[in-house]
Amino acid sequence: MKPYRSLGAATTVAAVAAMTLAAVTASADPVMDDELVINEELELMTDTPAPEHLGGVLGETIYSGWRFRDTETRAMQKDDFDNPMFLFVDAGLAAWDTPEGAANQSCADCHNSIEDSMKGVRAAMPRVNADGELWSLENYVNDCRETRMEAEPWGWNSQEMKNMTAAIGLQSRGMPVEVQIDGEAAPFWEKGKEMYYTRFGQLEMSCANCHEDNFGNYIRSDHLSQGQVNGFPLYRLKDQGAVSMHQRFVGCVRDTRGETFAPGSQEFRELELYVASRGMGLPVETPAVRH
Amino acid sequence: MFRASVIGMIAVLWAAGASADVAPGDIVWGEYGSIEQPLTDTPGDPEEGRAVMATNALGNCVACHSVEAMEDVPFHGTIAPELQGAGDRWTEAELRGIVVDAKQLFPDSFMPGMYKVGPFIRPGVEFTGNAPDAPEDIQPILTAQQVEDVVAYLVTLKE
Numbered sequence: 001m002k003p004y005r006s007l008g009a010a011t012t013v014a015a016v017a018a019m020t021l022a023a024v025t026a027s028a029d030p031v032m033d034d035e036l037v038i039n040e041e042l043e044l045m046t047d048t049p050a051p052e053h054l055g056g057v058l059g060e061t062i063y064s065g066w067r068f069r070d071t072e073t074r075a076m077q078k079d080d081f082d083n084p085m086f087l088f089v090d091a092g093l094a095a096w097d098t099p100e101g102a103a104n105q106s107c108a109d110c111h112n113s114i115e116d117s118m119k120g121v122r123a124a125m126p127r128v129n130a131d132g133e134l135w136s137l138e139n140y141v142n143d144c145r146e147t148r149m150e151a152e153p154w155g156w157n158s159q160e161m162k163n164m165t166a167a168i169g170l171q172s173r174g175m176p177v178e179v180q181i182d183g184e185a186a187p188f189w190e191k192g193k194e195m196y197y198t199r200f201g202q203l204e205m206s207c208a209n210c211h212e213d214n215f216g217n218y219i220r221s222d223h224l225s226q227g228q229v230n231g232f233p234l235y236r237l238k239d240q241g242a243v244s245m246h247q248r249f250v251g252c253v254r255d256t257r258g259e260t261f262a263p264g265s266q267e268f269r270e271l272e273l274y275v276a277s278r279g280m281g282l283p284v285e286t287p288a289v290r291h
Numbered sequence: 292m293f294r295a296s297v298i299g300m301i302a303v304l305w306a307a308g309a310s311a312d313v314a315p316g317d318i319v320w321g322e323y324g325s326i327e328q329p330l331t332d333t334p335g336d337p338e339e340g341r342a343v344m345a346t347n348a349l350g351n352c353v354a355c356h357s358v359e360a361m362e363d364v365p366f367h368g369t370i371a372p373e374l375q376g377a378g379d380r381w382t383e384a385e386l387r388g389i390v391v392d393a394k395q396l397f398p399d400s401f402m403p404g405m406y407k408v409g410p411f412i413r414p415g416v417e418f419t420g421n422a423p424d425a426p427e428d429i430q431p432i433l434t435a436q437q438v439e440d441v442v443a444y445l446v447t448l449k450e
Contacts, residue, residue, distance in 0.1 A: 256415075
């Protein structure tokens, strides 16, 4: 039998039972005695006042998923040398400089340094494009590959795409999530919101049932977070690899014994916008570590 | 001839016996979400029921509930009420109703219906994430007998 994670190996069954009862009364219990300081210099706030559009459904404060993970997982994200995602970031940075496609151009040929040109891009995604479509970061990357480099698009969940979105996302690390939800984005946001509260699958569960009503609680051994997306793509210890946002959505819908939507689908991009808006004000943590 | 028809009749009776389980659509509900009539002719086995409650792909009741009498099973959830004492709080018929479809008693409950085939929004085939090819591909999470087994265990959970 594995020990209860947050209490350590010496935990007795009685103590677990006592903690279980305590947790039922205190509905939200993120970790309160740790701070996310990366490489001992970059401090990332892991809580912030809830955005007004939520109308208090998450209480006064929103929390990063980091605050719900165990000590070892939290530690891995504090040092870029310990964060396995940086292998993928490095691969993404190399791809940034590599010419490809019939036009034989690299991202850098047009965008120059990724540090300057991609700063803040992740924090504002997904975003309505010039044609009025809601696009995720992956769409923008593939659009440049197809129409500007005349190269093959990358698969939504391909390693190449995750490498690139991790390298681009890193350029926004520390910047607050700030997505547009009004104006031309409003209809997409409304649909994403409706989806968030729809009870899918044979288990009839909505995102909100787990990540709004029950964050802080344990569902079996999983400590439920608010399901924030400010850390994607991230390293998932359970999968021993990089996980994209839509990949995570697929997993959560599948776990309701539901029929999932495809990564990159219209539905998931709308959901992405709405979920991102629930984390407005949290700093981008890309690339995060979770388990 | 005579013999063949007797065998035929026995076969019919046999088949009827095997399908005596009450189907999800044929359940007779009491006023407050209870079900008087057992779903099968075979009395529930509490030990089997306990196993169903601890198994991820079956009831997985401990994902949400803690159960004092199941301390040997690791990781109890903190989402739903402790089930110790459920046998005092509810009658057998009420417990059967809660397990079959808790939403009949607790509207909008987070608790999934364990013996229910719809209507659902975008049901998938078990945990594949895929849509069913035919409606029969969506089977109740528990069999009728497993529901009876679970109910038989729940009535033993006294304070």
